[in-house]
Amino acid sequence: MLLEVKNIYKTYKRPFGMLKKERFEVLKDVSLFLYEGECLGIIGESGSGKSTLGRLMIGVEKADGGSIRIDGKEISKKADKSIKEKVSVVFQDYSSSVNPRLKIIDILWEPIKVFEGLSQKESLHKIITLLEKVGLSKEYLYRYPHQLSGGQLQRVCIARAIATSPKFILLDEAISSLDVSIQVQILDLLIQLKEEMRISYIFITHDLTAVTYICDRVVFLKEGRIIEEVDDMKQLKNVKEPYSKALLYAARAMNAREESYEIQRIS
Ligand SMILES: Nc1ncnc2c1ncn2[C@@H]1O[C@H](COP(=O)(O)OP(=O)(O)OP(=O)(O)O)[C@@H](O)[C@H]1O
Secondary structure (H helix, E strand, C coil): CCEEEEEEEEEEECCCCCCCCCEEEEEEEEEEEECCCCEEEEECCCCCCHHHHHHHHCCCCCCCEEEEEECCEECCCCCCHHHHCCEEEEECCCCCCCCCCCCHHHHHHHHHCCCCCCCHHHHHHHHHHHHHHCCCCHHHCCCCHHHCCHHHHHHHHHHHHHCCCCCEEEEECCCCCCCHHHHHHHHHHHHHHHHHHCCEEEEEECCHHHHHHHCCEEEEEECCEEEEEECCHHHHHHCCCHHHHHHHHHHHHHHHHCCCCCCCCCC
């Protein structure tokens, strides 16, 4: 098993609590797993704890209880480099996740520094290969982020995420800020990379339609708890919990409204 999340609890301080130390639970007894080459969707409404769970899974925050293991090793802020290198992340907000003062070549130079002993020529070749992998040519090398479209910049973020050949990528609302037609292109790119590089994904979203397009399995997160899991996407229409049904209903309504929506419709 690539990733194993076991009985995770997470609390935060209440900002306006009566008592200074008052805390509230954001994640409650969350367990899930991810196999190599799989895409697991985590769906839930705003505030259900998806991004918090994501931050714990990449080791940038610490859980209050439970364990998260990647290839059998605990991930944490202090985890050694070899474990952290197995994980990458792509966020929703592509423009703030890159330094606007750096050219694309420098943005991609950053992660490949881990490959010690690469000559300048070899590094440049690697960067161009990365760009090509995400469907961009070397003409983008010397542009600044503001000189790219949203879809192109998200491709650069994906190139940066795959640069270290991670075992899994956390995609936190990675397509949500893009136009619908561009969303489909990025989903197709992610599917292609998953097959070519055998990468696994955790796909955090509130969009069930995108889940049906890319995910092999999905878990429903409500108020910090996993309330339902679907292991076979063909069974999605048979979800039992009212919350899951409501998300399904919302996705169907959205599909009906978006006539030009190219993502496979949920029947
Ligand atoms: N650092 C923090 N300190 C205090 N509360 C936090 C912190 N991070 C998140 N929260 C709270 O935890 C809850 C879950 O937030 P989280 O961002 O994980 O939800 P989400 O499902 O990703 O929501 P969205 O889809 O809107 O991004 C929310 O009530 C949020 O306000």
